[in-house]
Structures are given as structure tokens and as C-alpha cells.
Amino acid sequence: MEHGNLLNWLIFLPTIAAVLCLIVPSNRTVKLIAVLATGLTLLLSLGLFQHFAWWGTAAGDVFGAGYGQKLYEVTKLTWITLGEGARAPKIEYFVGADGLSFPLILLTTVVTFLACLASWNIEHWKINKGIRGYFCLFLLLETGMLGVFCSLDFFLFYIFWEVMLLPMYFLIGVWGGPRKEYAAIKFFIYTLVGSVLMLIVLLAFYFYAPVGLRTFSLIELANNAAIQDAFKAATFLGFRFAPLMFVLLFIGFAIKVPVFPFHTWLPDAHVEAPTPISMILAGILLKMGAYGLLRISYPILPTAGMWASYALGLLGLVNIIYGALCAMAQTDFKRLVAYSSISHMGYVLLGIAIMTPAGLQGAMFQVIAHGISSPMCFFLVGVIYDRAHHREINRFGGLWLSMPVYGSLATLGFFASLGLPGLCGFIGEFWVLVATFSAQAVWPWMTWAKPFAVIAATGVILTAGYILWMIQRVYLGPQREEYKGFPEASAREIAILAPFAALALLLGILPDQSLFRFMNGALNQIAELFK
Amino acid sequence: MNPASLNNWLPSADELHLFSPELILVGTIVAVLVAPLLVGRRPAVPALIAVLGCFVGLVATWAVSTQIADGPQAGMVPPAAGATPMLLADRFSVFYKLLLFLALGLITWLWLIGAQKRNGTNSASERGATEFFVLLLTSALGMMLMVSSFNLLVLIIAIETASLPSYALVASDKRSRLGAEAALKYVMFGATASAIMIYGVSLLYGRFGTLDLSVIASTLDARYAELRSTVATSAPVTHVAVTDAVFWLGLAALGVGITFKIAAVPMHYWCPDVFQGAPIEVTTWLSVASKAAGVGLLLRIVSVFTVTGPWPPPNLPPAAAGHTYAMTVAVLVGVLAAVTCTVGNLAALRQENVKRILAYSSIAHAGYMMMAAAIIVAPSAAGGASAATYNTGMAAVIAYLFVYLLMNVGAFGATALVVWQTGTDHLSTFTGLGRRAPWVALPLAVCLFSLVGLPPLGGFTAKWYLLLALGKTAATQPWLWILVVVAVINTAISLYYYVRIIRQMYLTDDAALPAFRPPGGGVALVSACAIILLLLGTLWFGPLGRRAQALASDIYARPPAAQAELSHRM
Secondary structure: OOEOOHHHHHHHHHHHHHHHHHHOOOHHHHHHHHHHHHHHHHHHHHOOHHHHOOOOOOHHHHHOOOOOOOOEEEEEEEEEEOOOOOOOOEEEEEEEEOOOHHHHHHHHHHHHHHHHHHOOOHHHOOOOOOHHHHHHHHHHHHHHHHHHHHEOEHHHHHHHHHHOHHHHHHHHHHHOOOOHHHHHHHHHHHHHHHHHHHHHHHHHHHHHOOOOOOOOEHHHHHHOHHHHHHHHHOEEOOEEHHHHHHHHHHHHHHHHOOOOOOOOHHHHHHHHOOHHHHHHHHHHHHHHHHHHHHHHHHHHOHHHHHHHHHHHHHHHHHHHHHHHHHHHHOOEHHHHHHHHHHHHHHHHHHHHHOOOHHHHHHHHHHHHHHHHHHHHHHHHHHHHHHHHOOOEHHHOOOHHHHOHHHHHHHHHHHHHHHOOOOOHHHHHHHHHHHHHHOHHHOOOOOOOHHHHHHHHHHHHHHHHHHHHHHHHHHOOOOOOHHHOOOOOOOHHHHHHHHHHHHHHHHHHHOHHHHHHHHHHHHHHHHHHHOO | OOHHHHHHHOOOHHHHHHOHHHHHHHHHHHHHHHHHHHHOOOOHHHHHHHHHHHHHHHHHHHHHHHHOOOOOEEEOOOOOOOOOOOEEEOHHHHHHHHHHHHHHHHHHHHHHHHHHHOOOOOOHHHHOHHHHHHHHHHHHHHHHHHOOOOEHHHHHHHHHHHHHHHHHHHOOOOOOHHHHHHHHHHHHHHHHHHHHHHHHHHHHHHHHOOOEHHHHHHHHHHHHHHHHHHHHOOOOOOOOOOOOHHHHHHHHHHHHHHHHHHOOOOOOOHHHHHHHHOOHHHHHHHHHHHHHHHHHHHHHHHHHHOEOOOOOOOOOOHHHHOOOHHHHHHHHHHHHHHHHHHHHHHHHOOOOEHHHHHHHHHHHHHHHHHHHHOOOEOEEEOOOOOOOEEEHHHHHHHHHHHHHHHHHHHHHHHHHHHHHHHOOOEHHHHOOHHHHOHHHHHHHHHHHHHHHOOOOOHHHHHHHHHHHHHHHHHOOOOOHHHHHHHHHHHHHHHHHHHHHHHHHHHOOOOOOOOOOOOOHHHHHHHHHHHHHHHHHHOOOHHHHHHHHHHHOEOOOOOOHHHHHHHHHHO
């Protein structure tokens, strides 16, 4: 464990900036503070590279000998002592980064910074009041998100998980579209139901561990053999402990991912949320579900993961196919992108469900790839919405002609989402499909893996179908009279799109150098726990 | 009667000192009554005396807490063989006295703001200042006594002392039709509940020949042991239940009175109507103090029936443990708790009146607190052999009540500021409050989110300690996990109606509604509540738990004398 303060700064810098936002006089300063704070957080988070860049070093030196053995920038402070005495169980402020959280922390800071830039024109939004409040909540949201990815104590994880809800509710509810109230409360209630189920698991993990070993540390819960044995043997209200806890956790995380049938909040929230918030929702919040599965469910309850693998794989398939079919049926541009998110997150679930190292790698790659492509797509939608004030796909046409630069970037972004080779989406989906197809090599009993891979592959065709069709309707074709005068994407808009495009290319061309080598070590360690 | 035995009836100075907070309260009541004769009927005078009384009372309570540092003490023992104390002083009762004095202070503050606000428009409430404070302080006195006795007679007197002034308080705004209706409902319900309770007490007295609950509990213990020894000599015990109809009937009737006080199902019907009709200061008082005292009483009663030591009792086969009266009481309380919070939350979903929403919310919170009373293994070591033992359930409730006081005073206080301004308590009056009065809306939002139990606010801290207490005891009584599940699912349900108010404040707006300037004192009150709630959820998270555990240790459970007494009485 290597101690350090970097993560503390990352988590609380936005909070400090949020407080500053409340006291500074002018709206312009508020915006400036928000952009500077998110930018500074991004720069700081780049500092994490020092630990994970391992050209020349062996993977073992970077990732340690086992799961959670090598953590970076760790801060471990006792927050709440339960009981008395030196050995009393503690709730700790325990943050740290490993190969699993590192890419997500970076993704969070990048997407949040770009989303903050995307909020720069808030004065021109339909609802342009309360700029101070907007950026204040925005920054608090960043604290919550970074806190979730950095926490290694279950209790702390839960706190940050919930802290994130409040800003999100207001950001959708106050600055959203026409059905914002409905969308905001739906998001809030769905997520809260998930998180209270997590609360039960939190308590059960604590009390079902043998007395004396009780802990909230996610690392300890996964690594301690005595705790693991206790979990395997226990029953909870007559049910087997591990499967029940797995299901409760899964519902909590599945709501976030979102997994069919818990997905219905997502299209509503996405459509009603303002563009930058949609970017954050799709780019980061959805990833928390997958992260939770990889950080909590699977390492701590590996046997239950096996027990549930078929069901989870099946749900992943449903997500892929159902999401794609729904996307195909949409006429609202933003809704289409929202359903495409559901479809893409299905690959993540499938990759995790097969529980092989390659599956986890593919799933995590897909997580990051989708974290880059989907905010980009949402911003692309936002750009034309700002100009056209509607999102009806069928009413567009020939936009490429009036906005050539924007059109090129848009095509790149949607192709990245489609999974065109050479762009980020391809690697993730391909990796998951290959891993699923060959899963039987690791788990001989996974007879369903091959058929699942074949069915999942058809999802790629459907994806290509709805994206190409959409591109044709929106960007290609004859130029329409009403869109002739559309101004080209502004410098700010290009500045937001360009990094996304660059990252999509980078991950697509150099997947190993840009992502796999930063996280594979940690993912393989998690896969080790399943043995 | 010779003088010597007469002397014994007079409490000693030490005993009087133990109960100095109550005596100071009595003194304050007299002072409030006498003051108008000396200085005329000025509204500020009774308030000032009340605040002064609260302050002196707090100091006296602190003095008592040092006096009982070595262990709980009991007082007012009549000079008869086998007599038990009439009043007790332990850390739990000290906590209650502090809480009630604090609540009194906050209510007085709120009343002063209200008096200012109503100045000129409704002078009736000002003329009633003396009456208001006499009634308020008297009900506080009753509540303090409720948690400081095991004697059923004292309990009945205490409950009546707390209730009767409350009925009048509800009707203290003489022009309000709703207030009169509410008071009538309250009286009718209250009188019925009292009658049933007194009937139950008479049954218990008839059955056990004593008014002391701890003696009743010990008697049952012994009876149970006797039953067990007769059955268990030959065959293994699997089913030994205490089937004592008179006892159960008496206990159930007593339960009616208590559930009425805390507005728990099935005696909760009065609550929304009374809360809606009463002046808002009174509503706040009832929702906080009256409920707190009721929960305290319930815990007191349950705590004498709980089992000391490990569970199941070492000399008892686990199968038989499930049939002990302690277990039965716990399960009954647990079921009532689960039903109460579910009913409260579900009923709140469709309310349109903010006071009614908060009334149902307080029913739900009563349910959460009652869950702690279902924890029947009383003492629980904090860790390590040398560490102090404390009553897990009581610690959870102490933390919960403190937070609940702040949340409710904050929420009702902010509501009061809006209601006094706009003259209505319908949900729609909160429209656009985030713009119209941001410094009322923000603390109110914090208090409401805290009532939901979202981190990082005090409401979550309280709920967390409650769930932790349940989970801890669930190691031996797995059925408590059901209560955990019920509690967390209710949290999710309750989100909807709290957020309705927040939605009205922030997500809707009507440009026609003007902004207004709330009184500074009121903003200070609700902001203070909100800030403390925020601190309780973060920096004071651990300290709150530790304080609660300290206050829940050294609880006066059963007098050793009473147990010794038993062995030859059986």
C-alpha cells in the first residue's frame, strides 16, 4: 500500500470549489471557478499515471501479488469506531486506487471537465436561472462520483453513492426538459431502491463475518478466508447467504447499469436532462453499476457469481438485443442514443457474467469505451438541439453539408459507438464476444457461452443498422432549407468533441498501450479470486 | 402512625436532589402563573420565565447526571416491606430530561417568532401566553415523569399529566375551528386510551398484587423457571409458553395507552387531524416531545421484560426460548413497529397538506424507533471484557431521538415560517420557495432529506445506528433482519413524499408569487437545525454513537431487592 494524498485532493477539490461558487459575486466567476476546478481535478488525476505506467517493469511490481495487495495513493483514517478498545471494528475513510479504479477515475475527471465546458453556454438554455446552484451541484456531483470510485470501505462507498443522488435529482429536475419532474423523481426513486438494498448487504456483510473479523473494508472482505468461509456457509432468513446478497447487490447495481428490466428510468432521465448532465449520466453514472459488480459483488461473493452467471449472461443478451431494437424504433435523437447505451452496457454485463479474465478485460474496456463514445454522442445531439430546438430524427437531413467539421466529428463519434474497427467501441465488443465464445476453456460447464456469443454478435448488426440509418437520416441526404443557415460548430464545441474523438481513436488503435496494460493486472487478480 | 414512620415518608434531601429537574419545572409553572399578578399580562414575560426555567433545569439535570455517575439510583420508596421505588434516576432518564428541556427551549423560541409575526392580526394568542406556557410546561413535567418510573400508578399519573394539557394546547388558538375539532378528537381518543390503559393496570395489579413493573417481570421470570423445571426433568423442553391470559390482556391494554402516546398503529388515527388542526408550535411539541416520551416509556417497559445476558438463556433449549414472554413481547412490538412505519409512509404518499404529510412522517418515524424496542437482549458489551455494557436498543433510540428532534423542529419550524407568511398549509403554498425565500427553503430541504435518511445528514446517522443495533442482535435472533428489510424499504417509500415538498419548492415556480423576508430568528432556528444535522452526518457521526452508548449504559433495570424478594414470594 502506498500512501498519498492525491485522491483526497481529487475528491474534495470540487467540494471546496462548490463552496467557493456559493460565495463569489458574479455568475461569470462561478462558471470560471467550475471550469478551473474540474480542469485542475483532471490535471491532478493525470498524476495517477506515475504509478500505472509500467513500460519496462513487470506487471507484478505494479499490481502486487494479489487482489488489493498493491494500492496507490491510499489514505486510511478511522472515521467511526463501533465499540471500544483497540481492536474494535471501525468504519474507515479508506480510499485508494488500483488497476480497476484508475481508468474510471480518469474517465470521471475527463468527462466531468468536458461536461463542465459543455455547460458554459448555460445562459442560453431554456432554463437559465440559478447558474450558481447549477455549478455548485455539478461540483458536488463530481465529489460523489470520484468518491465512489476511490472508496475501498463499503460504508464510505455507500455514502458517496448516495451523496451523488441529491445533486443529480436537482440537476435533472430543475434544468431539465418538459417532463423533468417525472424523470428526476423516477431516477431518484429507482436509484434509492437499489441503494437501500445495498444497505442491507452492507449490514449483513458486517454482521455475518466472524466476530473479531468484522470489517467494512472491501479488500478485507474479499481476501479474508475466514470471512469467505462464513459467507459460504451462512443462511439469511432461510435463504442461502451468498446468492441472496448477490441478488440484492445486483439489483442495486443493475438499476444503475441499467439492466433490463430495471432500465426504464434511463431513457426518461437522459431525454429530460440537459446535455452536460446526460453526458455525465451516460459517461460515468452507468459505469458505477459495472464498477460495483467488479469491486463488490464478484470479489466478495465469487460462488454466487458462478451461481448467477447464466442469468446474468442472459440479461446481458437481453440488454444487447432489446436495447438495440428499441434504439432502432426511436424517432427522438436523444432517446436513440439513450437506448444505444442500454444495448452497449449489455456487453459489459455479458463480459462480467462469464467470469474469465478475458471477459472482465473486455467488459472493462467496453465500460471505458462507452464512457468515451456515449458522452460524445450526447454532446453531438446537444449541439444540433441548440440550433434546431428539436430532436426529431426524421425532420433532419443533410446536416453534414451545412456543418462539415461537426458532421465529420459526429460520424466519428457514432462510428465509435457502432464499434467500427479502429475505434474504441470495436475492441470492447470484440473482446467480450471472443471471451464469451471461448469461456468454456476456463469453465467447462459454461455450455451456454458459445450460443450466447453468437446471439450477442447479432447485436453488432442491429447496432450498425440503427446507427447507419440514423446517420443517413440526419447527416446525409439533400440539404434541407430550414437547416441551411446552421453555423458550424463553434470553437468551444470542437474543443469538447476533439478530445473525445482523439481518445476514441487512441483506444481503438492502441488498446493495449492506452488501457489494457493499466488495468489487466488488477482484473486478472479479481479473476483469480473465482478459482 | 408514629412520627418516626411519618418521617420515612418524607423524601431525603438527596432524593429531592435527584428529582430537582422536575421540581424546577414545577417552580417554573408556578412562576409563570404568578407573574401576571405582579407584572401584568405581557406576552414576553411567561416566555422569558420558561426560557429561564429551561436553563436552570438543564443545569440541574447536569448536576443529577454527576450524582448518578456511579450507577442508577431510585427514590421515593414508601416505608413498607417489599416496597419498590416510585421514581428512578438513571442516564436514560437524564437524557430525556435534557431532550425535553432542549425541546422546550426550541418551542419557546418558535412561539416567540410566531407571536411577533401574528402581532396585531391575532392578539388572542398573545393574551393566552400565560395559559400556553403553563400548559406546555405541565405537559413537559408529565413527560419527564413518564420515563422515570416503573410504578404503574406513577406512570398513569404521568401520562395524564402529559396528556391533559396537550388537549388544551391543541385548542389554544380559540378562533380556529379546525383546532377545536382537533382538540375534541384528541380528547375523545385520549380518554378512551387512558380508560383502557387504566383497566389494564388494574388487571395487572389484580394478577400480581403489585404496581411495580420490575416486580411483575421478576415474578414472571420465576414462574417461567418453575414451569421449566417441572417439565424439563424428564423430557427435553420444546414448548413452554407463559399462557397467562390476565397478564397478556393487562399488558395489551397498557400497550393501547402507549401506542396512543406515540401515535403507533392501531392508535394513530388522531395524529394527522390533531397535527393539522393544532397551532404549529403545538404540533411541533407533540410530534417531538410527546412521541419521545411515549417511546421512552415503551423502552422502559420492554427493558424490564428483556433478558439479561446472552440469548438464548444458557439454561434453556433454543426451541423453548422462542416461547418466553420476553420473546413474545419483542415479536409483538416488532410487528407493530413494522406495520406502523409502513402505514405511516404509505398514507403520507397522497397527502396534500404539509402538516398532514409531516404527521404521517412522524408516525413512520415512531415505527422506526419502536423497532429498537424489539431488541430483547438488553445489555450488550461494547467490545472487550472491560468495556462498559449498554442497552443496544436504548442507545439506538437515544441517537435517533436527538436527531429526530432537530429534523422535526427544523421541518416544522420552516413550515411555520411559510404558513405564518402565506396563511395556508397546503402543499401549493411552498411553490417556488427556493426563489421566494431561499434561506427557508434550503434548511427545510436539508431537514426533509435528513428525514428520508440520506447521507451525509443526521437522519442517516440515526437510521444507521438503529439498523446496526438490529443487525447486532440479529446474530441471535435472525427475525430482526426482517425489521431491517422493512426499515430500508420504507426509507425508499418515504423518499417520494418528502421529495414532493422539495419538488414544490425548487422544481415548480409561479412568477405571481412574491418573494418574502422571513423573520431572522426563524431563519436562525431552522438553519441551526440544518447545520447540526449536516455535522451529525459527517464529523459528529462517531461521537453521536458514543454519546448514545454512554447514555444507554447503567440503565436501571430491576432492583436487586425485588429479585431477592421474589424467591420467597413464589
